[in-house]
Amino acid sequence: EIVMTQSPAxxxxxxxxxxxxxxxxxxxxxxxxxxxxxxPGQAPRLLIYGASTRATGIPARFSGSGSGTEFTLTISSxxxxxxxxxxxxxxxxxxxxxxxxxxxxxxx
Amino acid sequence: xxxxxxxxxxxxxxxxxxxVSCKASExxxxxxxxxxxxxxxxxxxxxMGWINPYNGxxxxxxxxxxxxxxxxxxxxxxxxxxxxxxxxxxxxVYYCVRGGATNPWRNWYFDLWGRGTLVTVSS
Numbered sequence: 001e002i003v004m005t006q007s008p009a010x011x012x013x014x015x016x017x018x019x020x021x022x023x024x025x026x027x028x029x030x031x032x033x034x035x036x037x038x039x040p041g042q043a044p045r046l047l048i049y050g051a052s053t054r055a056t057g058i059p060a061r062f063s064g065s066g067s068g069t070e071f072t073l074t075i076s077s078x079x080x081x082x083x084x085x086x087x088x089x090x091x092x093x094x095x096x097x098x099x100x101x102x103x104x105x106x107x108x
Numbered sequence: 109x110x111x112x113x114x115x116x117x118x119x120x121x122x123x124x125x126x127x128v129s130c131k132a133s134e135x136x137x138x139x140x141x142x143x144x145x146x147x148x149x150x151x152x153x154x155x156m157g158w159i160n161p162y163n164g165x166x167x168x169x170x171x172x173x174x175x176x177x178x179x180x181x182x183x184x185x186x187x188x189x190x191x192x193x194x195x196x197x198x199x200x201v202y203y204c205v206r207g208g209a210t211n212p213w214r215n216w217y218f219d220l221w222g223r224g225t226l227v228t229v230s231s
Contacts, residue, residue, distance in 0.1 A: 001170075032215075032216075034217035034218070036153075036218075038153075043203055043221040043222065043223055043224055044153065044203075044218075044221055045221070046217060046218060046219050049216065049217040049219075050217075055219065087152065087153055089153075089155075089217065089218070091207075091208075091215060091216060091217055091218075094215050095158070095167040096155075096167075096169065097143070097155040098155060099145075099152060099153040099154070099155060100152070101152045102152045102153070
């Protein structure tokens with residue numbers, strides 16, 4: 001099973017600043033990496049797929065990069081609505097899928 | 109609109125089984141995999157398994173094998189997940205999620221989530 005490790009567990013950033021979240025895979029997942037955002041009491045929402053493609057309706061301040069085993073989600077200028085938990089997920093290792101443990105993005 | 113509508117909250121005793129249903133609306137149900145993901149209180153997301161609505165094939169994470177049963181009813185555009193031999197650790201929100209394409213096959217991310225079904229295991 002591919003293990004996905006996210007860092008940091010909690011990230012404190014001020015509104016308007018940049019946030020950088022990391023995700024590492026225990027073996028290569030090529031570009032089959034997705035990012036999801038989850039707010040309290042809500043289902044997760046797809047942000048990024050293919051490591052760098054924004055899903056429909058996702059603002060341009062969200063960007064993803066990386067391939068192989070190292071991935072990054074960057075939020076260029078944090079808005080209040082961006083404070084949430086973010087999960088990465090690999091979908092390369094058919095038929096098994098795995099999520100990272102999540103990064104909580106909180107207001108500094 | 110395109111959505112997955114899940115059944116309501118459940119309370120079960122340890123050792124019992126629970127069945128959660130998921131109805132697809134406004135898209136071709138058999139064209140996309142349905143996955144099940146759960147989230148224990150205050151915890152992260154855990155992938156449980158998938159069903160291919162086109163042919164009924166299933167696959168589950170190793171830790172749930174022998175305890176999870178996934179089925180579908182194509183006439184109702186509904187997928188179901190039954191988890192047996194419940195323990196307190198099975199208390200969680202269970203999500204059904206749309207995944208990749210079934211025919212032709214394409215593996216991809218999870219683009220549509222149900223709102224979740226809270227399952228509480230309590231004596």
